[in-house]
Amino acid sequence: MKNEDYQVFGIRAIIEAINAGKTLDKVFIQKGLKGDLIKEMETLVRKNGIGFSYVPVEKLNRLTKGNHQGVVASISPISFYEMEELVEKVLANDKKTPLFLLLDQLSDVRNFGAIIRTAECTGVDGIIIQKKGAAPVTADTIKTSAGAAFKVPIAKVDHLKDAVFYLQSSGIKVISATEKTEKTIYDVSFEGPCAIVMGAEDVGITPSILKASEETVKLPLLGEIGSLNVSVACGVFLYEVVRQRLK
Missing domain, CATH: 3.30.1330.30 (Ribosomal protein L30/S12)
Incomplete structure (x- = not known):
């Protein structure tokens, strides 16, 4: 391919x-x-x-x-969902702790593929991206995701902020990953219905989305380098969700 x-x-x-x-x-x-x-x-x-x-x-x-x-x-080699359709479908399955992933301004196809792969492994119910500026689903995305792009539903929206408000109105807490906060991922609960927002490495999450989020949390970094690759950071976040929910 x-x-x-x-x-x-x-x-x-x-x-x-x-x-x-x-x-x-x-x-x-x-x-x-x-x-x-x-x-x-x-x-x-x-x-x-x-x-x-x-x-x-x-x-x-x-x-x-x-x-x-x-x-x-x-x-695109895959079909995309409408955001409302995806959320309603997940909630209709009576899943008590749905988990969504929102990707803000992420444009690298290989990072996108790696994130999709981790999302599938950690039970993410759906990924939401914006129509403009987001990484396309290409052959490289499919390959990097190890085929997970065919398994995890992906929805596109005009504005990611609209998805934030829709999720919140559906009883889903929105938690954004940013270094501009004092809380770490170990200070918040992921045990209830939630959506995690990850931003691109160079620009981070849009300020209006950060402001609309219920929680903003970061990963503790103990070395001299100021950030992780976004797919690696996303994996740490998602496995903290898994850890808390398996307790």
């Missing part, structure tokens, strides 16, 4: 893929590209809430060896 297996390139081909209901993770558009057809494609991309970015032609040449016509899109 190669990344090329989940790509579509060419302006008209991408328009047809969108109209056919294909799940596009992201569209890469050559900077400065003009014309009526590209405008039509951009309108469709925006209308359907598909993430996109403008890139130099060299980026597109690296993505595919075909005649890309200035645009390359990645097709």
Whole structure:
């Protein structure tokens, strides 16, 4: 399985893929590209809430060896849930301690895959990401997740803050991981229904999401390096949940 297996390139081909209901993770558009057809494609991309970015032609040449016509899109190998559908499905199963994972601004596909793998191993009921800016599910994601991406439900939302409020209204406590706090993960309880928010290593969690969270906690770091790889940090958080719930 190669990344090329989940790509579509060419302006008209991408328009047809969108109209056919294909799940596009992201569209890469050559900077400065003009014309009526590209405008039509951009309108469709925006209308359907598909993430996109403008890139130099060299980026597109690296993505595919075909005649890309200035645009390359990645097709997701999995189907995504609507956030409300996912939460309601989990709660309808009468699970007393649901566990969700929210990923804020995480863009690295391999970190994403590693997190999905750990999420599956620790019983996470669902992962929620934002539509724009989040890491796509590519062949590399699938490989790094060891296939767990086919097992853990993933939902996309326009704004992660909306997911925070929806989870809270459903009786699920939202706990954000940040170094900007005094509490550690060993000072809070994960035994009840909860959702853990992890941010990207470079920018962390959006301030408005931190403010909306019931708890903000950190990992104690005893060395000189100021942070862990996000997939490693996420694994520590999730296994602390497992530890507390197995007691």
